[in-house]
Structures are given as C-alpha cells and as structure tokens.
Amino acid sequence: MDFKNSRVPTLYTDLARTLGGEIDTSYHALEKNSRDFSSCKILPHIITYPKTVEDIKKIIACADEYKIPVAVKGNGNNASGASLVEGIVIDMTKYFNRIKHVDMLGNIINVDPGVSCKKIREHLSGWNLEIPFLTEQNDNDTIGGVVATKNVSPSSFEHGGINSWVIGLSIVLSNGEQHIIEDGITPSGKLLSIYQSLFPLLSTETHIIRGGKPTCSEDNSGFNIWGQSIGPRQLINNIIGSQGTLAIITSIKLRTIPRPxxxxxxxxxxxxxxxxxxxxxxxxxxxxxxxxxxxxxxxxxxxxxxxxxxxxxxxxxxxxxxxxxxxxxxxxxxxxxxxxxxxxxxxxxxxxxxxxxxxxxxxxFTEPSHVKKLLESYSGQTVIPCITGDGIIVPIENLPETLLAIEKYHNENHLIFNTTGNVGSGHISVITFIPNDINTFADKVINATEACFSIAKKYKGSGSAGSGDGLIGTAFLPLFYSPKIIEIFSKVKNIWDPNNILNTNKKIGVDVSYIKQRILPPDASC
Ligand SMILES: Cc1cc2nc3c(=O)[nH]c(=O)nc-3n(C[C@H](O)[C@H](O)[C@H](O)COP(=O)(O)OP(=O)(O)OC[C@H]3O[C@@H](n4cnc5c(N)ncnc54)[C@H](O)[C@@H]3O)c2cc1C
Structure with a gap:
C-alpha cells in the first residue's frame, strides 16, 4: 500500500506497515461496517484484515497503546449492534476462513472463526458428520459470531447450546498473549491469573449470583457467571457468549456426531x-x-x-x-x-x-439476510423493519401470554410487527415496522424495545438470547438484573480486559441515552 499523500492517520499507516494483512479506511468500507442488523449506526475508524495471529496481536497492541476500542466482525448479522465500534474493526472473514482439520475417529473439527457455518455444514456432510446445533438458520453467520454470541438455534432445545459442542478455543487476550483453552491444558501466564481472580470472585458472590440467575438457560446476559463448572471449562464458558469483550477467538475446536x-x-x-x-x-x-x-x-x-x-x-x-x-x-x-x-x-x-x-x-424463515429482504420488500422505505426484541426468552408455559402482550402493544400503538423464534427454548424475536421519520425514529425504536423487554420481564423471562446483549440489550440489563449482578459483570470484564479495549460498550457501560443517539433510519448519516 502506498501511504504517500494518504489521509489515513499516521497511527494507522504505521500499523498497516507492520501487518501481513491489510487495512481499509475508505468511506465505502467504513460505511459498510457502520451497520449490522440492529437499528444502530456507528462509524468505525478503520477496518483491518489480519492474516495471522501475529497480526491480531499487533492490532491489539496498537489499540491498547492508544486506548482505541477494537471489535471483531464476522458477517455482521448480529441484531443488537454487537460488532459496531467507534474504533478498530477486525474483520476475520478475509483470512481466518479455513476449515483446518476434521478428525473422523475423534469426531472433532477444527476451524478458523471467520468460516461460515454453511461451509462447515457442507464440509461435514461430505464426511457424513454434523454439528446438529448448526442449521440453515446459521448458514450466513460465521462460526466465530455464533460462538461469541452463544446463539440459540432451532435445535437448542434438543441438542443444547453451542457451548455443549465447543471443546476448545484458541484466544488472544487483551495483553496480546495467545492461549489454548481445553480440558487437560493447564492455564498459564495471564490466563492463569484471570482464572485465579475469577474463582474467588464467583465463589464469594455465589448467593447473589444464584438469586439473580435467569430462568431460561439459553439467555446470554452479561458473562456466563451462572454455571458451576471449574477449570478450563469455566474459562471456555466465559468466552462463549462474551461477544468479543473478553478475548478474541482465533481458532475453534468443535465436537461432531454422525449425520442421521x-x-x-x-x-x-x-x-x-x-x-x-x-x-x-x-x-x-x-x-x-x-x-x-x-x-x-x-x-x-x-x-x-x-x-x-x-x-x-x-x-x-x-x-x-x-x-x-x-x-x-x-x-x-x-x-x-x-x-x-x-x-x-x-x-x-x-x-x-x-x-x-x-x-x-x-x-x-430463519436466515437473516433472506428474512430482511422479505420484510423490506413488504415495507418499501415508508416503514423500516427494526429488531425490537431479538433476545426475548421466557419459560415455555408463558409463551402464550407473552405473545398476546406483544400483539396488544403493537395493536394499541398502530404498529405492524412480526414474530419468529426458536420457541422450543422459549425464544421469540420481534420485529417492529417503524415509520421512516428521522425525527421520531429513535424514540419509537426505543419505546418498542422497552415494551418488548418489559413484557419479557413480566412473564419471568429475560432479553439477551439470540443476538445477546450487544449494545441494545446492554442498555436494558438493569430491567432484568440488580445493580449487584451488574457490578459482578463489570468485575469479570475488568479481570479479563482491565484497559477496556475489547469491544468497549458491549455488555457493560451503556445506557438508553447512549444507544438512542446512535439509532438512525437506514438512509441517515452519523
Ligand atoms: C433476522 C435475524 C434473525 C436472527 N435470529 C437469530 C436466532 O434465532 N438465534 C440467534 O442466536 N441469533 C439470531 N440472530 C443473530 C445472528 O444470527 C447472530 O448474532 C450471529 O451470531 C451473527 O453471526 P455473524 O458472523 O454475523 O457475527 P457478527 O454479527 O459479525 O458478530 C457477532 C458478535 O460476535 C463477536 N465476534 C465475532 N467473531 C468473533 C471472534 N472471532 N472473536 C471474538 N468475538 C467475535 C462480534 O464482535 C460481535 O460481538 C438473528 C439475526 C437476524 C438479523
């Protein structure tokens, strides 16, 4: 890349010179990465395409040195703003997109995080194997995005969450250290000190944690502090669903089974x-x-x-x-x-x-980009399909009342809406069609989101299944959790990422006014 006469800040030209991969600061790239499937728009500073784990370490070192937030991006299908960042985007799809190894006898597959779930499904199918958690719904998601978000899938109610299929992770920590977390591998270095800090925190607060535990196991609020596992499994469970806020996943080892x-x-x-x-x-x-x-x-x-x-x-x-x-x-x-x-x-x-x-x-009915196209074809540009309750999850016996209440809210407010969901796990996703008026858009998205989350709370559920907390869900965590539980989430984050550079403002640290300023109709600029 020729940086002469470039308008790229020196900081980033210096970074680019050290990378094996590339950077992009073009208007087109920044615009493209300023949106996911939520209603938020956040313009990043730079898009990076790391080629190796060494590149990722350098990007993190740069972010740490200059205190710039850094977020990983898979395919950007998240519906809660989880990969949007006012800082550095790490795009894993360009180079970290390989299926590395299939162990037929051991029933294990080892993959890069930026590989699409469709590619994994097709590859395994050739070996007559499968990971039942992955269905057509995830075809356009990266496996890194699915693991980092602890997705809920149509098969979750029979085959458990993605956490029951992950047997090992390679990660890069916020200080640049690279680690493998897997049963039989003893944590060392900074990872060991993380483990040694987490364990006493969670043991001391065990009564508060038990009291605040969500009723539905597929919920993914905050960090997975609810489980009782110890050793490497506890660390894996922390990373799964952490949305890139604790560490960057660079490789994933998953369990497979014979395909029926x-x-x-x-x-x-x-x-x-x-x-x-x-x-x-x-x-x-x-x-x-x-x-x-x-x-x-x-x-x-x-x-x-x-x-x-x-x-x-x-x-x-x-x-x-x-x-x-x-x-x-x-x-x-x-x-x-x-x-x-x-x-x-x-x-x-x-x-x-x-x-x-x-x-x-x-x-x-499930693949995000297909569903989005369908909904947009209905509405034109006069009303915008906005995800207002992607992560609602309630006990199954409360699904009828929850759905009735969602319908009532929309009817009373003369809003068209759509519901889908992995209802076997109690999960419902709500899309509200919001008038495309820049003056009222953000208020209406917030009101509908708050209404959906309040309904979830009323029916003993929570709001962070599906797309997880991201930006939107984080702002509403106080609706579901006590200040003490939210404080424990902050302490967990601080143990893993003391300088708060990894996907800043997700899972902790934002309120409704922060997200409201960033909710914009599709054609509006930041
Ligand atoms: C219409 C629609 C329906 C949906 N239905 C469901 C559903 O039923 N169930 C469900 O669970 N989800 C659902 N989603 C959400 C979406 O499918 C998931 O969030 C999915 O995981 C996104 O994958 P992705 O590759 O696009 O990840 P991205 O959106 O790019 O990233 C998601 C999060 O993962 C983090 N991340 C990605 N890769 C890494 C990595 N290597 N290391 C660390 N962090 C990483 C990102 O920083 C971000 O926080 C739906 C979304 C839409 C728009």
Missing part, C-alpha cells in the same frame, strides 16, 4: 397462542430435533415475494402461528412411525399438519 440418514419435517398450523406449550411438549417427547416458529405476516410475505416455493406457504386452515418440526433417524420406517406418533399427540385437526419435502424449508 433420514430427516422428516412437518409444518404445524397453531390455531391459538394457547396451543403452543402443548405442541412444544408433544415435539419434545417425540424427539423433534429442530423446532422453529413464524407468524402469519412472514408466511404471507414468503408467499408473495418468496420465489418459486410459493405453494408450500399457502394454507386455508385458520391459524395464528406455524411451527416447523424436524425429526431424524437412521431407520426410515421407525422415523415414519415417530412422525405419526408426533402427529397424533399434537392433537390438532389433520388439515393443520402438512409433511414438507426438501431440506431447505427452514432457510426461508
């Missing part, structure tokens, strides 16, 4: 919200692997704008929601019988249930 030979999917039309818990229970006891919910609005949009698969969306059966349930197995006949048992136990009129063909059905 057969999969069968049914579509279930739910007549009333009240039917939802019983239907989820029937799915659970009949071994459903993947369960996803979408509403009538998304279905109508898919039918109008969804392309060639139109006929699969249509239905004359009255319903408020649809569930998509996939079962799997190696014996086709036994799987068929399992499906018949499920259909029987759902106890719904036969016309409410349809057997689906093909594997790609879920993609049409």
């Amino acid at each position: 030979l057969f999969k069968k999917t049914i579509r279930i039309r739910i007549p009333e919200y009240q039917n939802l818990p019983d239907c989820i229970l029937a799915c659970k006891v009949n071994g459903v692997d993947n369960l996803f919910m979408y509403d009538v609005l998304l279905e109508n949009l898919s039918s109008t704008f969804g392309g060639q698969d139109k006929e699969i969306y249509s239905s004359s059966t009255p319903h408020v929601l649809t569930l998509v349930a996939t079962q799997s197995g190696n014996d086709e006949k036994a799987l068929h019988e399992k499906q018949l048992r499920l259909v029987k136990e759902l106890n719904l009129p036969s016309e409410s249930i349809t057997c689906m063909r093909g594997d790609n059905y879920l993609h049409n």
